[in-house]
Amino acid sequence: MKFITTSAFSAAIATALATLAAPAFAANDNAEFARGRLLVEARAGLTATEFETMLKPHGGKRRKLGQSNLHVVELPANANEQAVLAQLKKHPGVKFAELDKRVKVSMAVNDPYMGSEWHQAKINAPAAWDASQGAGVVIAILDSGVNGAHPDLAPNLVAGYNIYGSNTDTSDVCGHGTPVAGSAAAATNNGAGVAGVAGQAKIMPVRIAYLDTATNSCYAYYSTIASGITWAADHGARIANVSFDGAAGSSAIQSASQYMKNKGGLVFIAAGNNNRDEGFAASTSLIAVSATDSSDARSSFSSYGNFVSLAAPGSYIYTTNNSLGYSAWNGTSFASPIAAGVAALMMAANPALDSGKIESLLFSTAADLGAAGRDPIFGYGRVDAGAAVQAAKNYAPPADTVAPTVALAAPLANSTVSGTVTVTTSSSDNVGVTRVDLKVNGTVVATDTAGPFSFAWDSNGVVNGMAQLVAVAYDAAGNAASSTPISVNVANGVPAPAIDTTPPTVAITNPTSGAVSGTVNVGISAADNNGAAGISLTLYIDGAKKASGTGSSLGYSWNTRKESSGAHTIQIVAKDAAGNTTSTSVQVTR
Structure with missing residues (x-):
């Protein structure tokens, strides 16, 4: 059988996810989702007033997830989640809205000890360890918790959080997070047990799952995963690992991953163990990892598709277990943290590199398997720790003096607008656009840091008549360029004048x-x-x-x-x- 993968901030998360302790769920397209809960990201610039107005007809209450722009929207008990979702998607101020689906980790019997950590030699880890073992890098393990008493994990543990339970209990309730953590960063040079890929990196346990005692299965929700990524990014983690089936297809998880990437981190997600094309679109916000065996072939259970970015060993991975011992496991659940561990080695070898460069070097140094170049089975290839760390250590960034290009795609010049206006842009750069500002009559009214860059502009904020819109794009080097300005005719209703003693x-x-x-x-x-x-x-x-x-x-x-x-x-x-x-x-x- 195979292992099937799948402060103020804390207070806000606790309030937002308080209903998770005893979840009710329904089915949609063969996926289960939480009743009475949606995930929504507004376009940059949507005002708080307009957000509340948008939710009011549905009785919705929103709660922000940390410092991100993601919101959990709670609905009344009698609400039709799918009907509300359809309405919210039509609003010009909504970037995306989705059901809060739950994803499963289904544990099976472990394989017997196979006698060696074959995967370390396969990914050339010993060569990498001469230069880096991950010291100074924090890897967040978003899972069922981690057994902090395990002798191969305890030396590397730092404080984490229980997103699901809204407390600090990060013990492993399903027995899945402990072997995942060991694959990434079990301690090295301690004279016992196994060695993680990044044995001197720190492990931050972030529990995002619960045990369904009726089925003896472990589940997480899109909302708990997105919350966990955001929490980890805001609390010092450079890397987050998510080993849950189907997580790569969530817009909310992609948004949270981009949030972490913007803060200098990377999110690794297991591709799944369904032996099929999952049909997810490729995303630049996260790294989806498929599994390989000792012959560099796709593991028979591994999912695949255009969303796969990278491959790593996932068959018979000998690692820590929840019984304080060691076992061999199968699954993309373990391929993902192995790849995450390599990224930690690279970050420690050259702390000056940003997340985008770590990612690009990780891809460019991978052993190209299957069809030449990126393919749906192996992505850019099977990770090579030795080559990746060497590339990171030796990298000298060329001077980037090329400014981005940017243009306003909507609204059209000289069109008449009113109320909330969707403003879309198109932009490009030789390296990558990191943010776009929207200026209206010279004032920056909103900033978007995740493509496709778009805005919800409240045109009530300017006087009626012609208003000038300009988009300004920036790259990581600080180069900036402005779009050609366009003018639109603002035509909103004007309040009747009155003696005004009410402050804004x-x-x-x-x-x-x-x-x-x-x-x-x-x-x-x-x-x-x-x-x-x-x-x-x-x-x-x-x-x-x-x-x-x-x-x-x-x-x-x-x-x-x-x-x-x-x-x-x-x-x-x-x-x-x-x-x-x-x-x-x-x-x-x-």
């Missing part, structure tokens, strides 16, 4: 209180009883003015790497046309 409302939609790192996209949302066009917004960080603009939204890209460690205060001051003023602030920690 204003909210900081991102970040929330808690830890921040890297580049943080500060999002501001405002509204006023006499219309948003008269609002002026000023953003301060630690009392220093950083950005200003007019209307219902304001965006700012804050590079926290330039800030000192410790607490920082973000404040926004809003003033309407009558001079009424209000402000709000949020405290974060770098």
Whole structure:
């Protein structure tokens, strides 16, 4: 038989996922989904007011997942999830919406001890270990927990979190996370047991699954996986591993993976053990891993398809188990953390490399199997730790002086718009576009960091008449380019003038209180009883003015790497046309 794969932030996750303890579920296209729950990501720039207005007819309540732009939407008990989903997908401010499907890890009998860790030699790990063993890199194991008492794991464990149970109990409830963790980073040079691929990396257990006692099977939800990735990214992990079947097909998990990638990390996901083409589209946000055997052939159980990025050994992998001993296992559940361990070796060998370069070197150094180039069975090939670490260690980045190109695709120039307007862009770069800002009449109103880059612009934030839109694209080297400006005719209803003594409302939609790192996209949302066009917004960080603009939204890209460690205060001051003023602030920690 085969192993079938499959602070403030913590408080927010606990509230958002409180209903998971005793889940009810239904079936849709042969997949089970949580009743009363959807996953939604709004387009950059959608105001908090418009988001609430969008959900109100359905009785929906949204909760943000950490510092990401993902939201869990809870619906009333009598709601039809699929009908609400169909309506939300039509809204111009929604980037994606999906059912909160649950995915399974089904444990089977372990194979007997095969006598050696054959996979280490196959991926050329000993050559890599001369240069790197993963020291200083944290690998988040998103799974059923990890047995912290295991002697080959205990030395490498750091604090994690139980997303599913909303507590700090990360013990292994299904016996799956412990062998997955050992495959990636069981301790080396400790005179006992096995060696993980990155034996000096740290293991962060993030429990995202629960044991269904009726079937003795382990399940996670899209929401718990996406939450776990976001939590890990916000708490210092550079790598996350997800060994659950079907996870690569979730838009929410892809979005969370892109969030981690933007913060310098990478997410590895098991391709599945269904011996079929899963039919998922390829994604640049995560690395899906298929399994190979000792002959470099596809493991008979391994799933495949265009979404597969990489291959790694997954047959008879000798690793740690939940009984504090060792066993041999089969599955893409183990191919994925083996590939993740190689990435940790590369990050430790050259900490200056960003996630995109680690990924590209991982792919370019893989042993090309099957059809030449990338193919649906092996992706770019079977991972080669020795070649990958050598490439990372020796890499000297060429100077990137080529600016991106960007154009506004919608709305059309000189068209008439009103209400929430979907703004789409097309962009390209010789290396890659990392973010796109939308400027309206010279003010940055929103920032998007994940392609396809698009926005929900509240046109009520400007006076009626012609408004100028410009998109600005940036690459990782800081090169920037602006689109050709277009003008559109804004035609919204105008509130009747009245004596105004009511101050505007204003909210900081991102970040929330808690830890921040890297580049943080500060999002501001405002509204006023006499219309948003008269609002002026000023953003301060630690009392220093950083950005200003007019209307219902304001965006700012804050590079926290330039800030000192410790607490920082973000404040926004809003003033309407009558001079009424209000402000709000949020405290974060770098």
